[in-house]
Amino acid sequence: xxxxxxxxxxxxxxxxxxxxxxxxxxxxxxxxxxxxxxxxxxxxxxxxxxxxxxxxxxxxxxxxxxxxxxxxxxxxxxxxxxxxxxxxxxxxxxxxxxxxxxxxxxxxxxxxxxxxxxxxxxxxxxxxxxxxxxxxxxxxxxxxxxxxxxxxxxxxxxxxxxxxxxxxxxxxxxxxxxxxxxxxxxxxxxxxxxxxxxxxxxxxxxxxxxxxxxxxxxxxxxxxxxxxxxxxxxxxxxxxxxxxxxxxxxxxxxxxxxxxxxxxxxxxxxxxxxxxxxxxxxxxxxxxxxxxxxxxxxxxxxxxxxxxxxxxxxxxxxxxxxxxxxxxxxxxxxxxxxxxxxxxxxxxxxxxxxxxxxxxxxxxxxxxxxxxxxxxxxxxxxxxxxxxxxxxxxxxxxxxxxxxxxxxxxxxxxxxxxxxxxxxxxxxxxxxxxxxxxxxxxxxxxxxxxxxxxxxxxxxxxxxxxxxxxxxxxxxx
Amino acid sequence: xxxxxxxxxxxxxxxxxxxxxxxxxxxxxxxxxxxxxxxxxxxxxxxxxxxxxxxxxxxxxxxxxxxxxxxxxxxxxxxxxxxxxxxxxxxxxxxxxxxxxxxxxxxxxxxxxxxxxxxxxxxxxxxxxxxxxxxxxxxxxxxxxxxxxxxxxxxxxxxxxxxxxxxxxxxxxxxxxxxxxxxxxxxxxxxxxxxxxxxxxxxxxxxxxxxxxxxxxxxxxxxxxxxxxxxxxxxxxxxxxxxxxxxxxxxxx
Numbered sequence: 001x002x003x004x005x006x007x008x009x010x011x012x013x014x015x016x017x018x019x020x021x022x023x024x025x026x027x028x029x030x031x032x033x034x035x036x037x038x039x040x041x042x043x044x045x046x047x048x049x050x051x052x053x054x055x056x057x058x059x060x061x062x063x064x065x066x067x068x069x070x071x072x073x074x075x076x077x078x079x080x081x082x083x084x085x086x087x088x089x090x091x092x093x094x095x096x097x098x099x100x101x102x103x104x105x106x107x108x109x110x111x112x113x114x115x116x117x118x119x120x121x122x123x124x125x126x127x128x129x130x131x132x133x134x135x136x137x138x139x140x141x142x143x144x145x146x147x148x149x150x151x152x153x154x155x156x157x158x159x160x161x162x163x164x165x166x167x168x169x170x171x172x173x174x175x176x177x178x179x180x181x182x183x184x185x186x187x188x189x190x191x192x193x194x195x196x197x198x199x200x201x202x203x204x205x206x207x208x209x210x211x212x213x214x215x216x217x218x219x220x221x222x223x224x225x226x227x228x229x230x231x232x233x234x235x236x237x238x239x240x241x242x243x244x245x246x247x248x249x250x251x252x253x254x255x256x257x258x259x260x261x262x263x264x265x266x267x268x269x270x271x272x273x274x275x276x277x278x279x280x281x282x283x284x285x286x287x288x289x290x291x292x293x294x295x296x297x298x299x300x301x302x303x304x305x306x307x308x309x310x311x312x313x314x315x316x317x318x319x320x321x322x323x324x325x326x327x328x329x330x331x332x333x334x335x336x337x338x339x340x341x342x343x344x345x346x347x348x349x350x351x352x353x354x355x356x357x358x359x360x361x362x363x364x365x366x367x368x369x370x371x372x373x374x375x376x377x378x379x380x381x382x383x384x385x386x387x388x389x390x391x392x393x394x395x396x397x398x399x400x401x402x403x404x405x406x407x408x409x410x411x412x413x414x415x416x417x418x419x420x421x422x423x424x425x426x427x428x429x430x431x432x433x434x435x436x437x438x439x440x441x442x443x444x445x446x447x448x449x450x451x452x453x454x455x456x457x458x459x460x461x462x463x464x465x466x467x468x469x470x471x472x473x474x475x476x477x
Numbered sequence: 478x479x480x481x482x483x484x485x486x487x488x489x490x491x492x493x494x495x496x497x498x499x500x501x502x503x504x505x506x507x508x509x510x511x512x513x514x515x516x517x518x519x520x521x522x523x524x525x526x527x528x529x530x531x532x533x534x535x536x537x538x539x540x541x542x543x544x545x546x547x548x549x550x551x552x553x554x555x556x557x558x559x560x561x562x563x564x565x566x567x568x569x570x571x572x573x574x575x576x577x578x579x580x581x582x583x584x585x586x587x588x589x590x591x592x593x594x595x596x597x598x599x600x601x602x603x604x605x606x607x608x609x610x611x612x613x614x615x616x617x618x619x620x621x622x623x624x625x626x627x628x629x630x631x632x633x634x635x636x637x638x639x640x641x642x643x644x645x646x647x648x649x650x651x652x653x654x655x656x657x658x659x660x661x662x663x664x665x666x667x668x669x670x671x672x673x674x675x676x677x678x679x680x681x682x683x684x685x686x687x688x689x690x691x692x693x694x695x696x697x698x699x700x701x702x703x704x705x706x707x708x709x710x711x712x713x714x715x716x717x718x719x720x721x722x723x724x725x726x727x728x729x730x
Contacts, residue, residue, distance in 0.1 A: 418572065422532065427569040427623075430529050431583040431639070432557035437593060441582055444594070445573025445622070463594055 002288075012053035025247045029108045029215055030095035031134075036218075040087055041065065044188055047091050051157050051191070054164060063175035064187035069262065071181035079305040080289070081278060088220040088251055092134035098155065098393035100141040109133050109274055116232050116242055117461075121209075126238075128153045128208040132223050133213055133470070135191040143397055144455055146204060149242055151207060152197040154301060156224050159195030166197060170228055174257035175285040181285050186255045193223035193254070197258050197265070198233040206345060207236040207269075207455060216280065217248035225256045228263035236267040239459070242302075246277035249304065253311050258286035260294050260314060267295040269454065270310075273302040273465060276333065282308035290316030290345075296323045300335050301465060314348035314376070324353045324450050329362025329394070338367035345410070353450065354385045358394035359470075366398045368402075372409040385415040388446055390439055436470035478544050480505040480561075480647040480678055485539035487520070487527040487703075497523040498703045500539070503671040505647055505678040510669065512694035512714060513682045516722045521682045522566060525649045528680075529563040530556045543647065558587065564636035564653055566682075575656075576635060579623050580605055580642050587643070601642060608641045609634075613664050629656035637668050637675030640677070647678040651667040654688035666691030686718035701725045 035046060044065055048058040073080065096106050101323035102119045113119060113131060122129045128142025130153075137155040143347045152163065159167050193212045214221050229235055243250065252274065266286065274280055280303040286294040296310035312321035329337035339352040356364035370381045379382065387396035398415050420442065428438035443466055444451075451459050479685040482505075487498035505511045515521050528541050530553035540547050548556050571579070580601065582593040584620040590597050606616040612634040624632055633653055640648045650669065654662045669692040672681050683694065689697075690710070697713040697721070699706050706725045707713065 142582070315711055421569070424569045426531050426553060427565065428571065428574075428579070429553035430557055430563045430565075431579060432554050432586045433582060433593075434552075434554050437554075437582065437586070441574050441578060441593070442571065443573075443576070445571075445575070446575065464592060467593060 014397040015315070018465035026216060027108065027242050030053075032095040032282060033091065033093040034089050035091040036087070037067070038063070039090060039185070039188070044276070045091060047189065047191065048093075050093070053157075053160060056164070056168060057160055057404045060164045061188050061190075062174060064172070064184045067177050067184035068181060068188055069102065071184060073244040074182075079279065083251055085185070085220070085251070088218050088222050092131045092216070092219055092344050093136050094215070096133065096138045096140060098137050100139070102139070102308045104214065104310045104450070105138055109138055109215075112215065112244070112283065113139070113211070116211075116240075118211055121457065124207050125206060125455070127204055127206040130210045131136075132192040132210065132212045134213075134219060135221065137192055142208065142474075149202050151202060151204065152195065154195050156193040156195050156226065159226075160262055163195075163197075166228070167195060167226070169228055170259050171224075171259060174259055174287050175255055175283050179283070182253050182281050183255070185225070186253045186283055189253075190221045190224040190255065191222055193225045196227045196235065196237065198229045198235045200231040200233060201388075202230075203234040204236070205234075207238045207329055209238040209240060211240045211242075212252075214243040214246075214250050214252065214274070217246040217250055217277065219250045219365070221252045221254065222248070225253045225254070227256075227258045227266060227268070229258070229260045229266045231261045232263040232266045236269065239268070241272045241274050243275045243278055243281075245275045249279055251275045251279050251281070253281045253283070253373065255283040256285070258294060260288045260292035260319075260370045262290040263292060265293045265295075267297070268310070269297045269458075270299060271458065271462065272298070272306065275302060276304050276331070279304045280306040280308070282306070284310040285331070285414045286309065286310075286312045286317060286321070288312055288314050288319035288321060291318040292316060293319070294321045295453070296321070296339070297323075297450065298337070299326045299462065300337060301328045303333065305334045305336070306382060307336045309338045309340055310340070312350065313342045314342060314350065315344045317345045318347045319345060320349040321373070322351045322353075325355070325366075326447060326450065326452065327354070327356040327364045328466070329357070329364050329382070330359045332361045334363045334365070336367065338369075339398065340369040341371070341381065343370075343372045343376035343379040343381065345377070348376055349369055349380045350382070355446060355450065356385075356387045356396050357390065358388070359439060361393040363394070364396045369401045370411060372404045372406050372411065373402055374405045376406050377408050379409040381409065381411045383413040385419040386446065387415070388420070388442070389417065398441045437467070440467045440470040478507055480544075480680070481540075481542040482524070482528065483540045483542070484512055484525065485524065485541060486537050487523050489523065489536050490533045490535055490539045496537075496703065498527065498700075500699065501703075501705045502539075503680070503698055503705070505680045506695070507646065507678045508673055508676050509549060510673050510679040510681055510696040512697045513700060514684070514686070514697060514714065514717060515700040517684065519700045522651055522698070524678070525563055525651050525682060528649060529561055531551055548649055557645075562640050562643055562645035562648045564648060564650040566651040566655065568632050568636055571623045572625055574623050575620055576623050577605065577619040580619075581637065582692060583639075583643055591709055605638065605642050606667075608638050608715055611664075612638055613661065614638065630658070630661050631666060633657055633661065634670050635684060637665055640672055643657060644675065645677055647680065648672055649680045649682070651682045652684060653681070654683055654685065662688050674686050686714045689714045699725065
């Protein structure tokens, strides 16, 4: 089923894609530190030393390294065999100090963010923003009023220094490195990212955003985001990703951990629009305690290959999760997406919605797991997979896995696949729309029931991105 | 100034391509209704598809000129922007795309607005709601996905509604009356007349002469087995209503 992806060489897939207009081109820029080579103890110690980390973090990294070395390559992953981890730079510190105003960021870095309209968004709309360039945070600012309320929002490294006890309690605990080889690799090499702590009963009404940018080819980015939402708090965290069109590829292996305490509500939104040179591996997991509500909205637009399965462990009675995963594979790209929900406690509810769009040879794979443990009395789980295939070269596959170990559970799974017919396309074209424009409208239409979950500012950005994606500029071959 | 269909031969692209229209010539003038009649399977729909640019209906001989400019090498969307609009006999369902969204995108496209979903001219939607009501549609139809779950009558009315909003120079209507009750036929006919009054040239394909009692044609042409067999004034429609198509030796309608 995924032979097309398996047999095509990475260079072939990446070659000839006219994405400069969409993403900009790779430019030279100064790097202060760049570490590459064999992933071994010495390299990990070097990164840890540069960061001036406490001993416990180094030990955690080294333990993860051992696991990485021990674990086999996951055999269900397609495409990773192309990656030679040893030829990547595992750590790149850009020549820019972390600052709290856009003007202070060196121009060569600032341009990347200005191109994406980030400074304006931050000013108008966000309560806080962290911008990571390669492996380090170059911009960090958040509203003073939050600080007064006891909210902690810090670059991950700084949180390790300032709040070791708090970080230690959760870091790599929600998503342990023992999970699989790339989780282990991530924990061994992590750099950059955000730590958020929301105190009890505090609601942060406007979103906080973290933005990740990869500036050059042959890099690995391993940023780590940890959100701890204390009792009855609310936070909406938005994650954005971008990269210019690179000469070769780069590898992203990020991790997000969410700990949602009793009665809290955490909303986590990802708008991933990496250029088509990025191999994107994500590790996202949340633990929901009593009556907590976790929402994942994962929009995967860009990248060459994406693996992402936002997951929630419903550990407390009455906890809920809503996991919406959107995959757009427009061109010879692979979106391997899905979601996992583990119902541990009674009266827990989950809903997984997967929407995939495959066009111009694109492949979408949905992998899902819903597990109802024996202890999860009266659990409710619903899975909806909606695939749209735009032409005869494109594919969509669904691998839902449902395991019910408690007879009181209500579990449903629905999958439907739509195909765009020539006559439908002709109908739209006869109204004056180009093929790509017609497809963009259909895609936006398919997403209309999940888009209201996004702030209006982002809906409009996403609408433009998808129109551009299907315009001649973004068209493939 | 006219839509000139000159000696057009249409081939259906299939495993075994076949000619479905042969050497047909017609002229549609702005502000006029030209009725194209003929029995089932005579090639009327194929001719409209070919004019609108459906990839499976190729014009292999002849030419179609829109106000003097040949359009046969243009894509369907380019033809539409030049001023051709096809009203389908069986319009397709487009799940996910609301009728208002389609109209917004199509009008933005015509106005050169890049973001097709930008609400540039709110009056358009006001106008669309008004026309919907006048055509006997519930205006909520604009919020529904294009043709999805529409009744036959709603589909027909929606096609006319789109033409009224998009104001094409030439509108090709494929059996806008089929499946409509008499009130529906009257409502649709009234707005076909209005399209012509507003200056559009109308090529009105119909099977029955009934609608022509309300949408008065300036010219009537008859096509049988892919060939044009007769052309005349409005009186030809009346003759056909009395005598059927038997007089051309084709199959009885």
